[in-house]
Amino acid sequence: MIINGKFGCITNYEVMHPNSKKEKQMKSIIERVKQRDQNEPEFHQAVTEVMESIKPVMDKNPEYRKIKILERIVEPERVIMFRVPWTDDKGEVQVNRGFRVEMNSAIGPYKGGLRFHPSVNLGILKFLAFEQVFKNALTTLPMGGGKGGSDFDPKGKSDAEVMRFCQNFMAELFRHIGPNTDIPAGDIGVGAREIGYLFGMYKKLKNEFTGVLTGKSLNWGGSLIRPEATGYGSVYFTAEMLAVKRDDLQNKICLISGSGNVAQYTIEKLLDLNAKPVTCSDSSGYIYDEEGINREKLEFIKRLKNIKRGRIKEYAEKYNNAEYKPIDPDADYNPLWDHKADCAFPSATQNEINGKDAQNLINNGVKAVSEGANMPTTPEGMDIFIDNKLLYAPGKAANAGGVSVSGLEMSQNSMRYGWTREEVDERLKLIMKSIHTSCINASEQYGAQRNYVIGANIAGFVKVVEAMTDQGVV
Secondary structure (H helix, E strand, O other): OEEEOOOOEEEOHHHHOOOOHHHHHHHHHHHHHHHHOOOOHHHHHHHHHHHHHOHHHHHHOOHHHHOOHHHHHOOOOEEEEEEEEEEOOOOOEEEEEEEEEEEEOOOOOEEEEEEEOOOOOHHHHHHHHHHHHHHHHHOOOOOOEEEEEEOOOOOOOOHHHHHHHHHHHHHHHHHHOEOOOEEEEEOOOOOHHHHHHHHHHHHHHHOOOOOOOOOOOHHHOOOOOOOOHHHHHHHHHHHHHHHHOOOOOOOOEEEEOOOOHHHHHHHHHHHHOOOEEOEEEEOOEEEEOOOOOOHHHHHHHHHHHHHHOOOOHHHHHHOOOOEEEEOOOOOOOOHHHOOOOOEEEOOOOOOOEOHHHHHHHHHOOOOEEEOOOOOOEOHHHHHHHHHOOOEEEOHHHHOOHHHHHHHHHHHHHHHOOOOOHHHHHHHHHHHHHHHHHHHHHHHHHOOOOOOHHHHHHHHHHHHHHHHHHHOOOO
16 A cells, blocks of 8 residues: 555555556546646646546546546536726726636536636636635535636726726626625625625616625625635634644744735734744735734725735834845745745735745644635645645635535525624634545545545535436536
8 A cells, every 4th residue: 555646545456557547537537627628727737636536436436437537527517708898097998808717516516716807717717716626615504616707907996996896896796696606706806895796787787686696795795704714714723733633723823925815814823823924925925023913004904905915024114123025036946935934825826836935844843734815735745745744724615615605695685684693703613623624534535544635625625526316417
């Protein structure tokens, strides 16, 4: 018996039959994806990770191959792409692209965020939608997976420009979404302001007030804890991992990337649990505060990023003890991950931790990594984490808190009722605990004890596939 494959799944079969028909079939599906979906490296990466994790499930259930489950699960059920013309404050017409990838609805209506960022393209949204399918399955809530957005950049735009863009974006998207069909939420570049403009246009066009979007403001259907949920959930999952080792977050030094909702509320929950967050970043650079980011400093970050929409370097200008380091585009590593610490919370964007960053984290004493962002670690970095037996929580498990509370918001909208902050927070804790248990159980069942990557992929995959097989070839 050996450790086989990138993610450490133990199996005898491939030792005895390295060129088996099953192995070739799996590889052919990955190659088919790469051939048919060229120039989509993030999607290829996400598919490869899942495929390499679920080999034991496929071997145990040969009927899945006969009904072409893998070939079906990598294809979106529907992809919508449209133009979004809008007028800026100078009266000039601008044109952006809008997308919605409705990936899989086997266990419920499509659910996933909208991202407004210049980097948005079809490949990135397919990767995010594919990840969302398994993440949503892990939450125990009845939600399928989808993702959408635009290459529109809200940064530097006036409120009026953002409103006009959102209204024109929704003027097309409204045809394809609904409370029982597809329920978008926010993501990078889409916060409460954007959700408000999008919902207002949807309500006008459909002449109905329904829970078609989540992340709404509290006074018109939003849920308490929703802005905090992804960050809180990432910390709750880390606490569960540490508890397995009879440890906790007390006095742990923590590195956090990003400075949006996820990062802000990761820091907040770490402070609640008496940990010591020391970093924060944006696209221009990062700050390192050896004394720790306390509640007063966190409030400054929230005002800076949420209201003033400023840059994180202003933190170092206000707090002289903090160091600021701008991004070096030519560097082959990110110095944010090169500080002494106990835990790391990548909470910015995909592939922000490469192999060198992962090794730096190991060298600096980090024992737990919890992904608040979607797929923030490259395959090489994942290998290093797993080889060094870190407590490593992949995004589809660790950052599922956001979509979990989105699901709870949907429930509250359906009941025309709102739960208290304490009720939502307790439900979130229970969901993250359940996800952790599912990952542990699946990894042990398939011979990869405490491998959270294997566990998350298998647990989510099995739930979706069982629903797909129940519903026939559709």
